[in-house]
Every structure is written in C-alpha cells, then in structure tokens.
Amino acid sequence: MESTRKITLSENEIPTHWYNIVADMPNKPLPPLNPGTHEPIGPEALAPLFPMELIMQEVSQERWVEIPDEVREVYKIWRPTPMFRATGLEKALGTSAKIYYKYEGVSPSGSHKPNTAVPQAYYNMKEGVKRITTETGAGQWGSALSFACQMFGIECDVYMVRISFDQKPYRKMMMQTWGANVYPSPSERTNAGRQILAQDPDTPGSLGIAISEAVEMAAMHDDTKYSLGSVLNHVLMHQTIIGQEAIKQLEKAGADMPDYVFAPFGGGSNFAGLALPFIHKNLTEGTNIRCIASEPTSAPKLTRGIFRYDFGDTVGMTPLIPMYTLGHTYVPAKIHAGGLRYHGAGAVVSQLLADELISAEAIDQLETFEAGITFAKAEGIIPAPEANHAIASVIRAANQANAAGTSPTILFNLCGHGNFDMLAYEDYFAGKLQKHEMTQAEVNAAVEKVDTPTISSVQAMLAQM
Amino acid sequence: MESTRKITLSENEIPTHWYNIVADMPNKPLPPLNPGTHEPIGPEALAPLFPMELIMQEVSQERWVEIPDEVREVYKIWRPTPMFRATGLEKALGTSAKIYYKYEGVSPSGSHKPNTAVPQAYYNMKEGVKRITTETGAGQWGSALSFACQMFGIECDVYMVRISFDQKPYRKMMMQTWGANVYPSPSERTNAGRQILAQDPDTPGSLGIAISEAVEMAAMHDDTKYSLGSVLNHVLMHQTIIGQEAIKQLEKAGADMPDYVFAPFGGGSNFAGLALPFIHKNLTEGTNIRCIASEPTSAPKLTRGIFRYDFGDTVGMTPLIPMYTLGHTYVPAKIHAGGLRYHGAGAVVSQLLADELISAEAIDQLETFEAGITFAKAEGIIPAPEANHAIASVIRAANQANAAGTSPTILFNLCGHGNFDMLAYEDYFAGKLQKHEMTQAEVNAAVEKVDTPTISSVQAMLAQM
Numbered sequence: 001m002e003s004t005r006k007i008t009l010s011e012n013e014i015p016t017h018w019y020n021i022v023a024d025m026p027n028k029p030l031p032p033l034n035p036g037t038h039e040p041i042g043p044e045a046l047a048p049l050f051p052m053e054l055i056m057q058e059v060s061q062e063r064w065v066e067i068p069d070e071v072r073e074v075y076k077i078w079r080p081t082p083m084f085r086a087t088g089l090e091k092a093l094g095t096s097a098k099i100y101y102k103y104e105g106v107s108p109s110g111s112h113k114p115n116t117a118v119p120q121a122y123y124n125m126k127e128g129v130k131r132i133t134t135e136t137g138a139g140q141w142g143s144a145l146s147f148a149c150q151m152f153g154i155e156c157d158v159y160m161v162r163i164s165f166d167q168k169p170y171r172k173m174m175m176q177t178w179g180a181n182v183y184p185s186p187s188e189r190t191n192a193g194r195q196i197l198a199q200d201p202d203t204p205g206s207l208g209i210a211i212s213e214a215v216e217m218a219a220m221h222d223d224t225k226y227s228l229g230s231v232l233n234h235v236l237m238h239q240t241i242i243g244q245e246a247i248k249q250l251e252k253a254g255a256d257m258p259d260y261v262f263a264p265f266g267g268g269s270n271f272a273g274l275a276l277p278f279i280h281k282n283l284t285e286g287t288n289i290r291c292i293a294s295e296p297t298s299a300p301k302l303t304r305g306i307f308r309y310d311f312g313d314t315v316g317m318t319p320l321i322p323m324y325t326l327g328h329t330y331v332p333a334k335i336h337a338g339g340l341r342y343h344g345a346g347a348v349v350s351q352l353l354a355d356e357l358i359s360a361e362a363i364d365q366l367e368t369f370e371a372g373i374t375f376a377k378a379e380g381i382i383p384a385p386e387a388n389h390a391i392a393s394v395i396r397a398a399n400q401a402n403a404a405g406t407s408p409t410i411l412f413n414l415c416g417h418g419n420f421d422m423l424a425y426e427d428y429f430a431g432k433l434q435k436h437e438m439t440q441a442e443v444n445a446a447v448e449k450v451d452t453p454t455i456s457s458v459q460a461m462l463a464q465m
Numbered sequence: 466m467e468s469t470r471k472i473t474l475s476e477n478e479i480p481t482h483w484y485n486i487v488a489d490m491p492n493k494p495l496p497p498l499n500p501g502t503h504e505p506i507g508p509e510a511l512a513p514l515f516p517m518e519l520i521m522q523e524v525s526q527e528r529w530v531e532i533p534d535e536v537r538e539v540y541k542i543w544r545p546t547p548m549f550r551a552t553g554l555e556k557a558l559g560t561s562a563k564i565y566y567k568y569e570g571v572s573p574s575g576s577h578k579p580n581t582a583v584p585q586a587y588y589n590m591k592e593g594v595k596r597i598t599t600e601t602g603a604g605q606w607g608s609a610l611s612f613a614c615q616m617f618g619i620e621c622d623v624y625m626v627r628i629s630f631d632q633k634p635y636r637k638m639m640m641q642t643w644g645a646n647v648y649p650s651p652s653e654r655t656n657a658g659r660q661i662l663a664q665d666p667d668t669p670g671s672l673g674i675a676i677s678e679a680v681e682m683a684a685m686h687d688d689t690k691y692s693l694g695s696v697l698n699h700v701l702m703h704q705t706i707i708g709q710e711a712i713k714q715l716e717k718a719g720a721d722m723p724d725y726v727f728a729p730f731g732g733g734s735n736f737a738g739l740a741l742p743f744i745h746k747n748l749t750e751g752t753n754i755r756c757i758a759s760e761p762t763s764a765p766k767l768t769r770g771i772f773r774y775d776f777g778d779t780v781g782m783t784p785l786i787p788m789y790t791l792g793h794t795y796v797p798a799k800i801h802a803g804g805l806r807y808h809g810a811g812a813v814v815s816q817l818l819a820d821e822l823i824s825a826e827a828i829d830q831l832e833t834f835e836a837g838i839t840f841a842k843a844e845g846i847i848p849a850p851e852a853n854h855a856i857a858s859v860i861r862a863a864n865q866a867n868a869a870g871t872s873p874t875i876l877f878n879l880c881g882h883g884n885f886d887m888l889a890y891e892d893y894f895a896g897k898l899q900k901h902e903m904t905q906a907e908v909n910a911a912v913e914k915v916d917t918p919t920i921s922s923v924q925a926m927l928a929q930m
Binding site: 005008010011077084106108110147150169170173177377379418420422423425429 | 644
C-alpha cells in the first residue's frame with residue numbers, strides 16, 4: 001500500500017465559521033483602555049479606524065461567527081490548504097514521532113496573512129469604504145492586503161518602511177501588480193511623515209512611523225479605514241480556519257490528535273490560527289493537546305516579558321491592551337523573521353498564557369535557519385524564516401522524544417514559503433547570521449520602561465465599576 | 466448552490482503512467498543524426514550523457530510508460546496540481562467562454578519543471594550516478610533539478626550564466642539551499658570555461674557556454690551524467706501528467722472537453738505536458754480539441770521558422786534534431802520570459818506541427834504582460850512571464866468568441882508563479898518593456914544561416930537504408 005504524504009480537502013470542506021475562543025475562555029481578556037484616561041473603551045472608540053462589523057467581531061462573545069459566502073469564494077483560490085505527513089523530515093531526524101504540518105504557503109501572497117486580509121477587505125467593501133490603509137515592513141502583510149483589496153475592488157494604500165521599499169523591491173512590485181499604491185514611509189502625504197522628513201530627510205523609516213501615517217490617513221478621511229494583520233481578536237479569529245481544517249485532515253488521515261502543536265509567534269495570529277481550535281478541544285472535550293508558541297530569543301515577550309497593559313504600536317497612539325510585552329519602545333534585533341519582531345502579544349493569547357492554557361519557548365535565529373535547511377532538504381519546501389521557528393521547536397521535541405523513547409504526534413504551522421526570503425538564506429550560508437539572545441539586563445531595562453497600568457490595578461478598577 | 470472554483474484530486478489520482486505520443490503519431494519523428502557524419506545515431510551514442518533508462522524512454526514506442534513508485538512518492542509533495550475555473554477572469558473579460566487553467570506553480574520550485582527533474586534524478590540515482598550536471602539561465606530549470614537531486618541524495622552541479630549568477634541571486638540561493646553546487650559560467654572548472662575566460666575574463670557568459678561546461682563535465686566523469694529540461698522526447702513525456710490530470714479534473718467538474726488548449730512554448734515540454742493527452746483523444750477518440758502553442762514574437766520558430774535538421778545547442782555539439790528552428794546561432798531578444806528564448810522546437814512537437822495536429826501563434830511581450838496583470842487582478846495569482854503568453858492567447862480567443870457570439874471551453878497551462886519575476890513586472894510598470902517582433906529580413910537572415918541537412922534529404926537517405 002502506498003503511503004499518504006499529503007492530506008487534502010475539497011472546496012466544500014472550507015470551514016463555514018470562524019472560531020471565537022473568547023466564548024470558551026475561563027478568564028475573558030481584559031478590555032482595552034483609552035490611552036489618555038486609562039478607562040475601558042467601547043466599540044465606538046474604534047469606529048474611525050475599522051468598519052462596524054469588524055468592531056463587533058472584536059468584542060464578540062459568540063463561539064462561532066459565520067463566514068460570508070463572498071469570503072469563502074475568495075478563500076477557494078488557495079483553501080483548503082494541504083496538510084502533510086513529514087515523512088522526509090521524520091526520516092532525516094531518525095525519529096519515531098509522527099510529524100504533520102499545515103502548509104499555508106500556497107496562498108497567492110505566500111503566507112497565512114490573506115486568511116484575515118480577505119474578510120477585512122470584504123467587510124470594508126460592504127460598508128462602503130473606498131480605501132484601506134496599512135503599514136508594512138518587508139511586505140508580507142501589505143501584499144496580503146493588496147491582494148484582498150483587489151479581490152473586492154477597493155483601493156489599498158500601503159505605507160512601506162523606506163529602507164524596505166528601497167532594498168526589497170519584490171514585495172513592493174507584488175503589491176503594485178495587485179493594484180495597490182505603495183508609498184515609502186515617511187512620506188510627504190501625512191502630517192506625521194512631513195514632520196519626520198523635516199527633521200531628517202534621509203531617515204530609513206520605521207514600522208512605528210508607517211503605522212502613524214496609515215492611521216492618520218484613515219482617521220482623516222471618511223471613506224478610508226485602517227487594517228491590522230495580527231494582535232487583535234478578530235484577526236486571530238479569522239485565522240482559526242487553519243486549525244479547523246487541520247483537525248478535519250487529521251481525522252481524514254486516521255491520525256491521533258496531536259500531543260504537541262507548534263506555531264511561530266509574532267503578534268499571535270499565526271499561532272492562534274492553528275492552535276485555538278485545538279485548545280477548544282482541550283476546553284470542551286478534555287483532551288490534553290499541548291500548544292506551544294515558538295518565539296525568537298530576540299523578541300521573547302512570552303517567555304521573558306511582563307503581563308501588563310501596553311500600547312500596540314511603538315509611538316503610543318493605540319488603545320492600551322493587556323499583553324505580554326517587552327515594552328512598546330523596545331526595538332528587537334534585526335532578525336530575518338521580520339514577522340516575529342514585535343514587542344507584545346495580543347490580548348487573547350496573553351490571557352491564555354497567563355492561565356497556562358498555552359506555553360511558549362524562545363529560539364535563536366541560527367538554530368531556526370539550521371532547522372529550516374534541514375526541512376527544505378528533507379521535505380522539498382523552502383520555509384519562510386518565521387516558519388523556521390516552529391520547525392526548530394519540532395526538531396527539539398522530536399529529539400526529546402527519541403531520548404525518552406516516546407512516539408508523540410506533532411503538528412506545526414508551516415505558515416509560508418521562503419521565496420521572498422532567499423537573501424536571508426544567503427546570509428546564513430555566508431556565515432553572516434548572528435545569535436540574538438537578550439541578556440537579563442536588556443530584558444530588565446526594557447520592561448522597566450513600561451509605566452502603563454498593571455493588570456491588577458485595572459482588575460481592581462473594573463471590580464469597582 | 467456554491468460555485469466550484471478549484472477542482473482538486475487526491476494523491477492516489479496522480480497518474481500511474483506517462484503518455485508517449487510517439488506510439489500514436491501518424492508520422493513518427495525522424496531520428497537524430499550524428500553531427501559529423503549526418504547518419505542516424507542509436508541509443509548508445511547518448512550513453513555518456515544519460516542513464517540507459519532515460520535513453521530507452523527517448524526512443525520508446527510504447528504508449529504508456531509506468532511511473533515508478535519512488536517518483537510518485539516525490540510527486541506527492543505538490544501533485545495532483547489544482548485546476549481552476551477562471552471565474553474572476555471570465556468576469557473581467559465579460560466573456561461567456563468557460564475558461565479553466567491548470568496551475569503548476571504549486572511545486573516547490575514554482576513551475577512545471579520538477580515533473581521531469583524528479584524522474585531524471587531518480588533514474589540516475591538507480592543507475593549509480595553520483596552527480597548530475599546541467600546549465601541554467603535565470604535558474605528555473607536549475608532549481609527544479611537541484612530540488613529533485615536533493616530528494617534522491619545525489620549531487621547536482623549547476624552551471625549558471627554568469628550575468629544571472631550575479632544579478633539574480635534568489636534562484637541561486639534556492640539551489641544552494643537544496644544543496645546544489647552553483648558555478649558561475651564560464652568557470653575555471655572546465656576546458657571550455659577556461660578557454661573562454663582566457664579570451665575574455667569579463668564575459669557575462671551565455672547559455673551555450675554553460676551547456677558546453679555541463680556536457681564536458683558529464684562526458685569526462687564516469688559517475689556524472691547530464692540533464693536537459695525540455696526538447697527531448699522523454700522530457701515531454703514526463704510532463705504529460707499535467708494533461709492527464711486535467712482530463713480527470715474536467716470530467717470531475719462535469720465540464721466539456723475543451724475546444725481550445727493553450728500553453729506557452731519554449732522547447733516544447735510546457736506545451737506538450739498539457740496538450741499531448743488531449744491530442745491522444747483527438748487521435749484515438751475522434752475529438753477535435755485545438756491545441757495551440759503560444760510563443761514569443763521574439764523567438765517565433767513555430768510560426769516563422771523552417772522545419773529542418775538543426776543543433777539543439779548554440780555551439781553545435783549536440784546531435785542534429787528535426788525541428789522547427791530559427792537557426793541554432795540565432796540569439797532571441799532578451800525578453801523576460803527567459804524560458805521561451807530558444808531557437809528551436811523538440812522533434813515530437815515539430816512533427817505534430819508539420820502534420821497540422823497542433824498549431825501556434827506568436828505574441829509580443831507587451832501584450833503578454835498586459836494579459837498577466839489582467840489575470841493577477843482577476844484571479845489573484847501572479848503568473849510567470851512564460852505563462853503570460855498562454856494567458857494572452859486565451860484573452861484573444863475569448864474576445865474572438867465574444868465577437869462571434871460563441872461560448873467555447875478553453876483550457877490553459879498556468880505553468881508557474883511570478884514570485885521570482887517581479888523585476889519583470891517592475892519593468893513593465895516603468896514603461897521599460899519593448900516590443901520584440903522579428904522583421905521578415907531578420908527571419909530570412911536567421912534561417913539562411915542554417916546549413917544542416919533538410920528533412921527531405923534525410924527522408925530520402927532513410928528510404929535507401
């Protein structure tokens with residue numbers, strides 16, 4: 001009998017609902033706070049930036065939120081994504097662990113990001129929004145949103161950090177091919193951009209500045225809204241189609257539910273997308289599936305950060321969110337996994353970590369590239385640097401299982417391909433990659449700067465309301 | 466009822482056999498000739514370069530050649546590939562034509578090339594070959610072969626045209642990540658390379674020189690063979706899994722067999738892969754499926770070349786092959802669809818064209834990029850420049866059908882994605898792309914240089930043997 005390598009589903013098996021874990025959480029995430037008054041904010045505070053349907057999803061307590069037909073129609077371009085039994089990797093590692101991975105790199109922009117970009121563009125279109133603004137660093141999120149906006153016929157303005165705009169033309173051209181307007185940030189189009197340029201005409205830009213520009217344009221124009229690619233509840237919820245499909249595929253393959261689920265961790269949507277449906281099983285069916293976030297040692301908010309209210313952006317304009325954080329002004333080392341260079345974790349995953357319903361480990365980028373190259377040689381697919389973090393975790397777990405003589409079932413999120421990241425692999429081969437582990441002094445210095453409300457102070461305030 | 470956008474097959478529907486059209490051709494392709502004596506050569510003449518199993522496939526008259534299990538096992542990494550109903554493109558064109566496309570860009574290297582690279586690497590491995598050499602221009606073929614060699618644990622030496630080696634690092638890094646040795650050509654490793662470098666140390670290199678280097682290394686080492694990515698019969702045959710899957714998918718979708726099948730044309734394997742199983746239907750079931758090759762106006766061998774014996778390479782080292790050709794010394798303009806910049810067509814497709822069992826049309830690259838961008842915006846997938854030729858043909862056919870008030874079924878080969886070709890799109894948007902249509906004087910000048918045997922002279926010789 002031939003072995004099964006790839007477990008596929010047909011179009012009509014695309015999930016019909018997103019899963020909202022808030023409905024099942026023993027402790028709900030604490031509310032966002034007004035950055036000025038430190039008081040809880042309601043949905044109306046977000047209205048200048050987001051369409052009402054997304055705001056309602058952001059605060060929803062419903063367990064299942066129906067996916068509109070128009071969104072499922074676009075999902076069909078690449079979903080359901082395949083799940084693989086990693087027979088090549090298992091052989092290369094000499095492990096008796098059963099390793100599976102869900103491959104999100106088959107989307108048009110090459111990562112899991114369109115899973116949320118498509119519904120975000122859809123709801124904006126439905127509410128008459130003409131243009132969505134966003135920021136992008138290397139371009140993964142910007143290209144996903146450009147694709148999604150093109151599918152629903154609305155304009156997309158991407159503020160791309162100037163140094164990436166100049167040095168990484170491939171993603172920029174991809175966005176333009178999908179009809180987006182891509183502006184190097186800082187630009188002359190916004191007050192924020194003009195101010196920065198007046199002070200420093202040659203600035204390389206930053207993600208913080210790009211966010212400021214995108215938010216300003218959305219706030220100042222009635223027909224324009226803003227879009228975020230991770231962190232927020234509704235973004236995490238949109239990604240849960242990954243884990244839902246994975247459960248169906250494991251069942252179809254006759255496999256056990258996994259002992260371990262690994263996914264890379266940036267702001268939380270990559271990890272949440274795969275893990276939350278498995279945590280649902282833990283919470284409602286009594287399974288014991290260990291869901292573990294793989295974060296970089298250069299931005300170890302889950303393993304070494306503090307759980308406290310903090311800003312979502314580096315400038316300090318957003319509402320305050322309860323998050324595991326290294327402080328919103330902390331600038332992680334310039335590792336190649338740009339999608340994981342974020343100071344904090346979304347409210348939902350932070351609460352799950354605080355409640356020990358998930359766990360995390362931090363891995364250095366040298367180890368992640370070694371893992372990624374082992375994977376590419378064994379499985380044939382070259383992973384994105386973000387995905388290499390989960391692969392490194394899997395290899396660690398498989399080696400531990402070998403030492404212990406156990407044969408666990410392991411699942412991970414291969415969140416994207418590395419086609420646009422080949423220069424990162426070149427740096428690895430050329431010996432140019434460095435270890436980037438924060439020292440304890442650096443961690444202390446970073447978190448000491450956080451002067452925003454503590455979790456307990458807000459809990460006390462809420463108890464009195 | 467929801468519409469069907471993507472028709473998928475499961476792993477066990479990967480074809481079990483390659484289709485060899487030679488068995489069904491009314492006129493078999495004429496034999497290759499020794500370049501010195503102009504006499505027909507037998508399989509033994511190819512033995513220094515290719516493993517015996519591939520040589521036997523090259524001259525096989527069997528209709529169906531079984532695909533080894535080990536090859537199907539690697540095919541499972543990306544096959545069966547999806548077929549799409551192009552609902553977005555149909556809407557954008559306002560056509561009542563039913564348009565389908567087979568998407569080969571889901572392979573690890575992003576094109577249809579691994580379909581033959583994998584069996585070639587496999588048969589070499591089986592016969593104890595330790596190393597395969599090949600040449601590559603921009604890197605599409607080199608990366609497919611690097612991937613395939615890694616899957617079977619043999620060495621891969623790629624001679625990459627120096628200017629591409631320097632200017633297109635992404636594909637080079639991809640090959641190195643899969644463990645291949647990539648040498649800028651000309652190199653100091655071969656006699657051919659050293660001679661060229663002695664004359665011109667700063668040469669940018671050429672595909673002809675790179676072929677010479679790869680062939681020399683294979684000829685001089687017993688444990689080393691050479692590999693080609695198109696033109697030859699066995700290469701075309703390996704690609705027929707594309708068309709076989711497409712037929713199953715059309716049947717599964719309840720669709721009519723196509724009125725038109727379009728595919729890009731370089732040396733023939735892209736086109737043959739999709740078209741030959743449909744021509745099999747025409748030859749054995751009496752269908753009338755029009756299979757049309759889309760070639761660039763800058764290398765129009767099918768529409769404007771002559772049918773004559775010619776060399777496969779620019780230097781004149783290979784056996785003479787009966788082909789539609791512009792002359793082996795003709796250097797096509799540097800269009801972005803590098804995979805289509807070839808002077809001739811393989812013997813099988815040339816004979817099919819001579820017998821009017823297929824047809825061809827030539828399209829300028831400006832029109833192809835307009836078509837590709839229309840497609841990307843409508844369907845979400847950004848195509849490779851080669852694929853844009855087929856898309857342009859489809860758009861022409863749909864517009865003609867609209868004008869005639871007909872609703873044909875159209876199928877084409879979306880042979881790869883454009884992730885590594887974004888600079889080509891940038892050139893298009895920047896207005897830097899030019900028309901490259903050969904003038905009649907240029908065609909005449911090119912074909913007048915061909916002084917190799919004519920088809921009729923060889924037929925006369927064979928009649929006397």
